[in-house]
Amino acid sequence: MHRVKSGPPGKLRIVAGSLRGSRLAVPDNAGLRPTPDRVRETLFNWLAPVIDGARCLDLFAGTGALGIEAISRGASACTFVESDRSLARLLAENLARLKIVDARVLETDALAMLNRTPEPFDIVFLDPPFAANLWNESAHLLETRGWLAASAWLYVESPTDVAVALPPSLMLHREGHAGAVRYALYRRAPADPLS
Numbered sequence: 001m002h003r004v005k006s007g008p009p010g011k012l013r014i015v016a017g018s019l020r021g022s023r024l025a026v027p028d029n030a031g032l033r034p035t036p037d038r039v040r041e042t043l044f045n046w047l048a049p050v051i052d053g054a055r056c057l058d059l060f061a062g063t064g065a066l067g068i069e070a071i072s073r074g075a076s077a078c079t080f081v082e083s084d085r086s087l088a089r090l091l092a093e094n095l096a097r098l099k100i101v102d103a104r105v106l107e108t109d110a111l112a113m114l115n116r117t118p119e120p121f122d123i124v125f126l127d128p129p130f131a132a133n134l135w136n137e138s139a140h141l142l143e144t145r146g147w148l149a150a151s152a153w154l155y156v157e158s159p160t161d162v163a164v165a166l167p168p169s170l171m172l173h174r175e176g177h178a179g180a181v182r183y184a185l186y187r188r189a190p191a192d193p194l195s
Contacts, residue, residue, distance in 0.1 A: 012065055015041045017072030024063050024094050035127060035157060039178050040069050043155055046174050046185050047123065050153060051075055054122040057147065059110050059138060064091040066125040066155070068100065075123070077102040083109045110138060118146035127157040135164045143167040143188075152188040157181060 011023040015037055035043075043066075044051065052074040058067030059081050067078035080095075080103065082088040088107035095103050106113060111134070124142060128134040135158055142148050144167075153173070158164050160182045175184035 012063065013037065014065075014069055014072050016044065017069070017074065019068065019072035019098055019100075022068075022072075022098055024065060024068065025090060035065055035183075036178060039157075039176070039181070039183050040065065042176055043183065043185065044069060044073055047153065047155075048073075050122070055120075055149075057081070057121040057124045059114075059124060059126050059142075060128040060134075061091060061105070062087060062127075064094065064105075066127065067103070068094070068098070070123065070125075071100055071103065079103070079121070080105045081110050081113050082107060110134070111141065114138065114141035114145055114147060120149040121147060121152060122149050123153045123155070124148065125155045127155070130159055130162075133162070135162070136166070139164075139166045139170065143169055148188050150188070154186040154188065155183070156186065157183045 011025055014020055014022045051070060054075045056067055056070045056075045056078040058064060058078055061067060061080035061082040064080050067080050071078055080091055082091060082105065085107060088105050092105045126135060126138055128138060135156060139154065154170055156164060160177055160180050166186060169189050170186040171189050173185045173187045175182060
């Protein structure tokens with residue numbers, strides 16, 4: 001979830017899966033803009049072979065569209081991290097309304113959460129506020145603190161003019177562009193048994 005100029009509140013829809021067509025409110029928070037439908041559709045087409053049963057982390061959740069889409073498409077659970085109290089409350093309300101039980105919302109700072117005792121996730125969505133420039137630090141903590149499962153997938157959304165430097169263990173799998181936004185899926189390379 002990245003931040004842009006404030007616009008009117010609206011709704012977004014879940015693209016596919018068991019919750020297909022469900023609508024999520026997009027409040028009029030300063031600069032809040034969810035990942036567009038078309039980008040989410042492309043991302044989850046890429047993740048289709050691995051989404052079933054995956055444990056997911058939506059690190060800068062915002063509306064929670066990425067994590068909810070993952071659950072709709074067969075992920076077993078998702079943890080949503082959102083520091084904004086009103087967004088975290090709305091996300092919890094949406095999860096309850098959609099009867100999603102295998103989810104939890106942590107109202108906390110994402111970097112602070114990553115410094116806690118880790119639990120490994122299969123898929124992590126990393127889409128921080130663009131102005132905060134948190135991609136590299138977040139990815140470093142995900143990798144070094146043990147939040148990524150052995151063959152985890154990491155989705156990164158960033159401006160096209162920002163060079164994101166991820167740990168070398170994260171290998172680019174697929175990428176695309178939508179206007180001024182780059183979206184990319186990385187795979188965590190298994191540790192080299194010879195090293």
